[in-house]
Amino acid sequence: MNEESPTPIRNFSVLLSPTPRGARLARLLATEQLRSWELPLDPAEHIVAELAANAATHGRVPGRDFRLTLYVVADTLRIEVTDTRGDRMPRTQLASPETESGRGLVLVDALADKWGVAPGLWPRKTVWAEIRLDRNTAERVPVGPSSGETGRLSPRNKLVKEPPPNQTPAPHPPG
Numbered sequence: 544m545n546e547e548s549p550t551p552i553r554n555f556s557v558l559l560s561p562t563p564r565g566a567r568l569a570r571l572l573a574t575e576q577l578r579s580w581e582l583p584l585d586p587a588e589h590i591v592a593e594l595a596a597n598a599a600t601h602g603r604v605p606g607r608d609f610r611l612t613l614y615v616v617a618d619t620l621r622i623e624v625t626d627t628r629g630d631r632m633p634r635t636q637l638a639s640p641e642t643e644s645g646r647g648l649v650l651v652d653a654l655a656d657k658w659g660v661a662p663g664l665w666p667r668k669t670v671w672a673e674i675r676l677d678r679n680t681a682e683r684v685p686v687g688p689s690s691g692e693t694g695r696l697s698p699r700n701k702l703v704k705e706p707p708p709n710q711t712p713a714p715h716p717p718g
Contacts, residue, residue, distance in 0.1 A: 553580055554614035559595070561603035561626065569595035569611045573622070576613055582676060586654035587613075587620055590672045593647040594624040597633060597670065602626025604666075618676045619656075625669040632660055633670055 555576045559565035573591040577584055591611065598609035607627040614621050635648040651658050655672035662668050 556612040558608040561599045561609050566595035566599040593651050598624045598626040602628040620674045623669050623671045627666050629666040629668040
């Protein structure tokens with residue numbers, strides 16, 4: 544009998560203090576978790592950084608932590624950050640060039656395949672973002688200046704060189 548087992552759902556969840564240090568720790572823990580799952584770090588680490596910074600800045604309630612949750616189902620990574628300021632719903636806004644902040648959700652919108660906000664049990668809300676994991680393997684990146692070579696990013700963010708599109712790869716010597 545040849546039965547395929549279903550793909551397990553990988554998940555990670557941690558409570559963190561709503562401080563700049565907690566936001567930084569969220570990014571570092573997420574990065575290490577993604578590495579242990581052998582998943583690409585980019586753009587997930589940037590999204591985690593933005594959502595955690597928002598939770599520490601705008602979702603902060605003294606004495607109440609925020610939660611970072613990562614999980615993978617099939618080919619999608621979902622990032623969730625839950626805080627205890629359900630009365631403050633996030634929104635994208637274009638910041639003026641003079642301001643130093645206010646661009647976080649614009650960045651999340653640009654990097655994620657989809658994102659949104661889900662109300663939770665009062666007073667919680669969860670800001671989430673989803674990333675298709677197969678998109679990095681299809682992106683082609685230049686390897687060298689005017690070499691004509693391209694590459695693709697492997698699931699571990701390693702560059703895999705490929706020959707120019709109109710050439711065939713050189714044969715490997717017999718070994």
